[in-house]
Amino acid sequence: MGKISQKEIEEYLGFKGEDFDFLVETAGKVRDKEVGNKVYLRGIVEITNKCIKNCYYCGIRKGNIGISRYFLEEKDAIDCVRFAVSQNLTSIVLQGGELKDKDFVFYVEKLVKRIKEINPSIAITLSFGEQDFETYKRWYDAGAERYLLRIETSDKKLYEKWHPESHSFEQRMKCLEMIKKVGYQTGTGVLIGAPMQTISHLASDIVFFKEFDIDMLGMGPYVIHPQTPFGKIYGDWFEKNRKNIFDLAIKMIAAARIVLKDVNIASTTALDSLNPEGRVYGLKAGANVIMPDITPMAYKRNYLLYKDKAGLYSSSAESLFSVLEIVKKSGLVASLGEVGTSPHFLKKRKNRF
Numbered sequence: 007m008g009k010i011s012q013k014e015i016e017e018y019l020g021f022k023g024e025d026f027d028f029l030v031e032t033a034g035k036v037r038d039k040e041v042g043n044k045v046y047l048r049g050i051v052e053i054t055n056k057c058i059k060n061c062y063y064c065g066i067r068k069g070n071i072g073i074s075r076y077f078l079e080e081k082d083a084i085d086c087v088r089f090a091v092s093q094n095l096t097s098i099v100l101q102g103g104e105l106k107d108k109d110f111v112f113y114v115e116k117l118v119k120r121i122k123e124i125n126p127s128i129a130i131t132l133s134f135g136e137q138d139f140e141t142y143k144r145w146y147d148a149g150a151e152r153y154l155l156r157i158e159t160s161d162k163k164l165y166e167k168w169h170p171e172s173h174s175f176e177q178r179m180k181c182l183e184m185i186k187k188v189g190y191q192t193g194t195g196v197l198i199g200a201p202m203q204t205i206s207h208l209a210s211d212i213v214f215f216k217e218f219d220i221d222m223l224g225m226g227p228y229v230i231h232p233q234t235p236f237g238k239i240y241g242d243w244f245e246k247n248r249k250n251i252f253d254l255a256i257k258m259i260a261a262a263r264i265v266l267k268d269v270n271i272a273s274t275t276a277l278d279s280l281n282p283e284g285r286v287y288g289l290k291a292g293a294n295v296i297m298p299d300i301t302p303m304a305y306k307r308n309y310l311l312y313k314d315k316a317g318l319y320s321s322s323a324e325s326l327f328s329v330l331e332i333v334k335k336s337g338l339v340a341s342l343g344e345v346g347t348s349p350h351f352l353k354k355r356k357n358r359f
């Protein structure tokens with residue numbers, strides 16, 4: 007398949023019925039050819055639901071006073087890592103709201119170092135939003151290899167409709183550049199099917215991923231959270247559009263796989279909020295990463311970015327078990343004990359030397 011134009015991507019995203027099935031099947035074949043039939047597991051630890059930002063769609067936005075905030079002590083985070091090691095989960099994602107104070111920067115740096123002391127071969131992905139260059143570099147030097155910063159949309163005007171004025175699209179893009187420059191495997195992603203978004207916006211997002219040369223993708227469908235500004239306006243609209251949003255998310259995964267070929271693509275938990283088999287479909291449509299939530303149960307129920315999040319009342323062992331079942335149902339092979347570096351990143355590095 008040669009170079010694919012924005013118009014062709016838009017066509018993919020409009021597919022229905024047999025065309026939809028064909029797109030999913032084709033993407034699955036591209037995944038098998040480019041990155042194999044293995045699914046890499048990443049144990050997610052949700053460090054904190056505190057955030058200084060106020061994105062209109064997000065349940066843990068600063069302005070939501072209806073949730074109880076938590077911050078995982080280092081000891082609790084390390085227990086999660088020990089659980090992961092005991093299960094041969096060698097790739098960890100440390101995720102949380104955006105905090106920038108110096109205590110937080112130090113906490114993450116120290117935690118990354120501790121994890122590497124426990125097991126130097128564990129691959130660490132960080133996802134703590136926008137930081138300055140020095141912070142990204144400190145965390146990288148401490149041992150983190152990957153960073154995920156979702157841009158949510160590559161369209162400045164749409165970004166501004168989804169965020170308050172104080173949130174800068176330009177700054178988000180600069181941060182993504184910094185992450186790449188520091189040397190991380192660079193991950194990003196967008197919201198799919200959110201209010202005011204068109205097929206054309208989404209096709210442009212895939213073109214952006216390609217042009218930016220990203221290594222990892224973590225995209226999810228828009229799922230409403232009632233205690234947000236969007237939740238108050240778009241409740242009926244969301245319920246009417248559930249199925250379309252889900253289908254669009256699957257088509258985005260498939261189209262991204264066909265266009266980007268060898269990047270790591272996650273089948274994200276939000277898919278399960280819209281369809282009980284959501285993550286199975288995500289894997290069938292070309293994804294090759296899945297992330298069991300190994301945050302302690304007492305905390306994970308407060309990390310509610312959107313409603314109906316799957317696995318809120320599951321222990322870490324149950325989350326891992328259900329993820330392994332999902333992989334089995336998708337007909338792929340769960341890869342435990344492998345860090346699952348982005349093949350795209352590996353090729354780029356090889357070509358550099």
Ligand code: SF4
Nearest residue numbers: 057059061064067103
């Ligand atoms: S989307 Fe991210 S940055 Fe925005 S409020 Fe939620 S956690 Fe914070």
